[in-house]
Amino acid sequence: MTAMTATTPAFVPFPASMLRLVPDSLDIAALSAQMTVLRRRVRGGQHVYRAGQPFRALFFVHAGFLRRSVATADGREQVTGFPMRGELVGVESIGSGHYTVDVVALDDCEIIELPYPAVLDACAAMPTLQGALTQALAQELRRDQYWMLTLGTLNADQRVAAFLQDLAARHRALGFSASHFVLRMSRIDIASFLALKHETVTRALSHLAAAGIIAVERREIRIACAERLGRCAGGAELARCAA
Amino acid sequence: MTAMTATTPAFVPFPASMLRLVPDSLDIAALSAQMTVLRRRVRGGQHVYRAGQPFRALFFVHAGFLRRSVATADGREQVTGFPMRGELVGVESIGSGHYTVDVVALDDCEIIELPYPAVLDACAAMPTLQGALTQALAQELRRDQYWMLTLGTLNADQRVAAFLQDLAARHRALGFSASHFVLRMSRIDIASFLALKHETVTRALSHLAAAGIIAVERREIRIACAERLGRCAGGAELARCAA
DNA sequence: ACGGTGAGTAACAGCGCGTAACGACGCCGG
DNA sequence: CCGGCGTCGTTACGCGCTGTTACTCACCGT
Numbered sequence: 001m002t003a004m005t006a007t008t009p010a011f012v013p014f015p016a017s018m019l020r021l022v023p024d025s026l027d028i029a030a031l032s033a034q035m036t037v038l039r040r041r042v043r044g045g046q047h048v049y050r051a052g053q054p055f056r057a058l059f060f061v062h063a064g065f066l067r068r069s070v071a072t073a074d075g076r077e078q079v080t081g082f083p084m085r086g087e088l089v090g091v092e093s094i095g096s097g098h099y100t101v102d103v104v105a106l107d108d109c110e111i112i113e114l115p116y117p118a119v120l121d122a123c124a125a126m127p128t129l130q131g132a133l134t135q136a137l138a139q140e141l142r143r144d145q146y147w148m149l150t151l152g153t154l155n156a157d158q159r160v161a162a163f164l165q166d167l168a169a170r171h172r173a174l175g176f177s178a179s180h181f182v183l184r185m186s187r188i189d190i191a192s193f194l195a196l197k198h199e200t201v202t203r204a205l206s207h208l209a210a211a212g213i214i215a216v217e218r219r220e221i222r223i224a225c226a227e228r229l230g231r232c233a234g235g236a237e238l239a240r241c242a243a
Numbered sequence: 244m245t246a247m248t249a250t251t252p253a254f255v256p257f258p259a260s261m262l263r264l265v266p267d268s269l270d271i272a273a274l275s276a277q278m279t280v281l282r283r284r285v286r287g288g289q290h291v292y293r294a295g296q297p298f299r300a301l302f303f304v305h306a307g308f309l310r311r312s313v314a315t316a317d318g319r320e321q322v323t324g325f326p327m328r329g330e331l332v333g334v335e336s337i338g339s340g341h342y343t344v345d346v347v348a349l350d351d352c353e354i355i356e357l358p359y360p361a362v363l364d365a366c367a368a369m370p371t372l373q374g375a376l377t378q379a380l381a382q383e384l385r386r387d388q389y390w391m392l393t394l395g396t397l398n399a400d401q402r403v404a405a406f407l408q409d410l411a412a413r414h415r416a417l418g419f420s421a422s423h424f425v426l427r428m429s430r431i432d433i434a435s436f437l438a439l440k441h442e443t444v445t446r447a448l449s450h451l452a453a454a455g456i457i458a459v460e461r462r463e464i465r466i467a468c469a470e471r472l473g474r475c476a477g478g479a480e481l482a483r484c485a486a
Numbered sequence: 487a488c489g490g491t492g493a494g495t496a497a498c499a500g501c502g503c504g505t506a507a508c509g510a511c512g513c514c515g516g
Numbered sequence: 517c518c519g520g521c522g523t524c525g526t527t528a529c530g531c532g533c534t535g536t537t538a539c540t541c542a543c544c545g546t
Contacts, residue, residue: 141380442505446526
């Protein structure tokens with residue numbers, strides 16, 4: 001509580017390093033040799049699972065975009081992430097007995113079902129798998145903490161910039177264009193995720209567009225200057241450029 | 244995107260169920276038989292580890308209270324949690340090569356150091372241990388998502404109420420009094436964690452005190468009516484009782 | 487053509503922030 | 517023992533960002 005800031009820690013969490021897809025090391029082919037995996041298709045709008053259902057399996061996203069959200073009995077709801085290809089879904093529910101969140105497909109998805117107790121057995125048989133699973137969980141934790149930082153320290157415009165930057169990086173990591181992509185989620189979903197209202201998200205997008213940093217046409221996003229977008233997301237440039 | 248709310252999921256995350264200490268099943272005694280564990284004392288104000296340092300070990304909190312925070316190069320900082328006895332610290336850094344957050348002791352702590360690669364080996368030798376570790380990580384994920392929900396959907400007064408409620412429940416889980424305890428962290432730490440400013444935290448505490456729900460004397464908290472506190476944290480009672 | 491959903495815009499209001507000043511406590515040296 | 521000093525906590529006040537409300541438009545399937 002006294003003197004503890006000798007050398008400022010100051011470490012950037014993972015503006016890009018979080019993108020390394022852990023399931024790279026999650027070898028589905030090898031996993032399917034150890035257990036019965038189920039390939040499943042989910043249409044846009046349908047649930048992969050709902051909060052409260054008995055926990056049976058993890059899901060590896062093979063294609064498509066999803067939305068994960070928590071809800072309370074009194075009607076509050078919070079979007080906690082938008083999983084996409086290469087990510088492991090359902091890990092947050094391990095050990096709870098039942099799923100604790102809702103996961104909905106934003107468009108047509110293809111997911112691979114991994115029955116859970118069997119996953120642990122497979123880990124015991126394949127030591128590397130255990131490390132990969134643990135790592136995937138830890139990365140999710142880092143991701144959550146990164147967004148806590150973002151939501152706790154940035155204003156509305158900066159949050160939206162950070163959101164777009166994150167989406168761009170994840171698209172690039174999947175081989176898609178990082179400068180031109182389509183939002184799979186509604187403004188309301190984005191707003192919930194960023195702890196804002198959808199009008200504020202719209203305003204922020206308009207600001208960024210007016211500043212020439214991006215171009216918006218409904219759900220279609222073009223990033224004109226990734227560098228300026230990054231400065232908005234991390235620094236305080238927008239305070240000037242959107243004034 | 245069409246009709247997806249047939250039966251509202253509406254599931255309470257864990258107003259109390261999150262309290263089950265996962266490390267209950269993390270048998271330190273058995274672990275120490277598998278690997279060399281190190282007992283360490285940390286004085287209040289000192290770091291357990293700093294962001295950027297090479298990742299070497301997890302830490303099991305045996306006594307004391309800690310603060311975990313992320314920081315960025317441009318000076319932003321966010322407190323992401325207050326670990327206490329029975330919790331596992333450092334898991335968020337697994338697989339990253341270096342620690343990604345700062346962990347500081349709020350008072351004198353006693354922690355048990357668990358060298359990391361060795362933990363994985365121990366898991367391989369003791370299958371139950373792997374499940375316990377995975378479960379601990381998953382619980383951390385649920386906890387983070389619970390706070391995302393809290394910060395994203397509640398106003399300042401409600402957030403502070405939820406914070407106190409959480410602290411009370413965790414104190415009770417450790418055998419301490421849930422209705423009378425001492426805050427180990429400053430208003431600034433609380434504010435950072437709740438994505439508020441410290442003056443707002445003070446105001447919220449004053450509001451709760453004026454409503455007769457709690458009594459505040461600097462860092463000493465007495466909860467007069469846990470039920471009303473819970474309603475403030477989850478519902479919208481305070482909008483009325485603090486007006 | 488029609489209704490429904492999602493998106494954009496504007497005017498207004500309110501919560502929470504920023505600043506400031508004061509008080510309480512602890513630490514230290516005189 | 518006392519006074520200075522710094523940190524932490526509290527309260528007041530004005531303002532700005534964001535939420536609120538309302539309306540219009542674009543799109544889409546019926």
